[in-house]
Amino acid sequence: MWLRFKRDRTGVICAWVVLGYFLIAALAPVIAKLYGKNPYTLYGQDPEYATDNPVLDDFGLPLGYFGGVTGEHWFGVEPQFGRDVFTMLLYGMRTSLYMALGVTTLLMVTGVLVGLVGGYFGGRTDYFLGRFTDFFLSFPQQLFFIAFMPVVTSFFVDPRDETPTYFRALAILIVLWLLGWMGMARLVRSTVLSLREREFVEAAKVAGASPWRIIRKEILPNVVSPILIQFTYLLPSTILSIAFLSFAGVGFVEPTPDWGRMFATGAKVAEQDPAFMFFPGVALVVFVLCFNLLGDSVRDALDPKSGR
């Protein structure tokens, strides 16, 4: 399987790109330190900094070409506040990628568990779990993301207080998790349903294996590849969902750097400073594309009968 994957050049390149993204995101503080900027300083309004190196003009737009790209600010500066885009992107990626990783892992675990149990035991268990899944599926997802975020937050935090950032992250996690696990559960269930009837499961039963052992040793290894493939498709879409939440104004708020929030700002200033959107946009497109291609390669590598 590993050999098959290595033969796929697209897959290997994409794997390196994706790995690079995670590494850059993880090392964001280190890189920012070497680079000498941070995403919170308002370089345009900081009197000490702005007098020596003015970055914004009188209208709050970046000086210079292409959103103020200079040796000091590689990806330019943000209009109005003059924050450094490069560090914002680094920190934003860190927030988004690790949030997405957490959410996707949660989704997978829940979906796989529900799917395995429903598919293997069948009958009444499957019926109730199936209706439960349908119930959650019937929510209009995007609307509920937006509608539930304040609700979940107000459950735990007094509306008069300020919501701490870690709690916003937790709320995003909860909402995306509650409304996202169903696809996985259905996929796993259908795979398990067909596996359960196979004779090797009966062979294990004849040998006296417990249901738990059959699920673990006989069935789970056979659903690993669909799970893994689904994972590689789910992660980029979760990143997009998180970005969407921030874009819609219910995710992360100022001053937490976030990918989605950069697009929101970018959309606001698109007419005056179109270059601002460029770097986060390209970064996101490259990442999602690479992750999807990686997913395809993983699927090809995992299927022993694909004949390559």
Place this chain on the structure above:
Amino acid sequence: MKEDLVLPAPRESAAGGPGEPLLVAEGLTKHFPVKGGFPIRRTVGHVQAVDGIDLTVHSGESFGLVGESGCGKSTTGRLITRLLEPTGGKILYKGQDITHAKRKGLAPIRSEIQMIFQDPYSSLNPRQTVGKIISGPMEINGIDPAGGREKRVRELLEIVGLNPEHYNRFPHEFSGGQRQRIGVARALALEPKLIVADEPVSALDVSIQAQVVNLLQKVQKELGIAFLFIAHDLAVVRHFSQRVAVMYLGKVIEVGDRDSIYTRPRHPYTHALLSAVPEVTLTDEEGGTRERIRLAGDVPSPINPPSGCRFRTRCWKAQDKCASEVPPLVRIDGNRDGHLTACHFPEEPTIEARGQDVVLDPALAALEKPDKD
């Protein structure tokens, strides 16, 4: 343990004469509920897959179970290995009632009753290596053979005629016949006393069938394992089994030793079944052709089987009595000991030419008429 396996001299029980009864099924019944109705789903009927059959398998013997598709052979096998829960009747293993035993209660018996499956492509887990597949049952039952499980697996591979070097390969690297050998090795891993072989060769091509049957025969003779051999291929069963039972629509209609069934059958259905076996003879040879019996129609629905004798709807000898009385499975005059038949009007115990074909299908009969004249 090793001596046990490669011992060429047959055990006493395998020498020929049946040993003590190993497995006894009494009135074994399996009805599958049929659900239907709206809006509330309820049971509207039962598929009477197996309806009160009696079987006895002696230790060390090979017992064949034949019948056409859908007559309940496989269900019987699954009931005996307890993959299915019987609706009624009793299964006694060495005198111990295992009819409704739970998984924990079955644990000590699990290693003694094993199964070989029909489809070698679905009976091996594609994600496990051969070594893991064969050692799985040992692991589950906590058996630690001397010299380790891996050594034992290599021995088993050798017994079934595979290269022990195949230990780390995956099932998809093998052909159908080799896969079935792996299945046999897995069944042997626990040193069972009884193996239920559910059409073990019907998914293989003919040249491989012979190899696998001979392997099973070797295993049966050398290790003294009793077999319940389920098949629809009469020739294979004749080759393999000492005793044979014929099933029709969930009932055993005739049971006896191999020679009685194949040369002195009494039940009309057995006659029909035997006459359907193609023969390689030239038609113009002296006395070459045997009469054929061609039955009309299909097997009746097991949801609503015919009253009385279940074969009566397709039997050319059926009379009123057949519809009202269920024929008991008894020894009929002229039968040998242990040859039981369930028929009110048994045929002559012969397979010699009858002189005329019995063609029950009117369409077929019409087709053949011009030929005859």
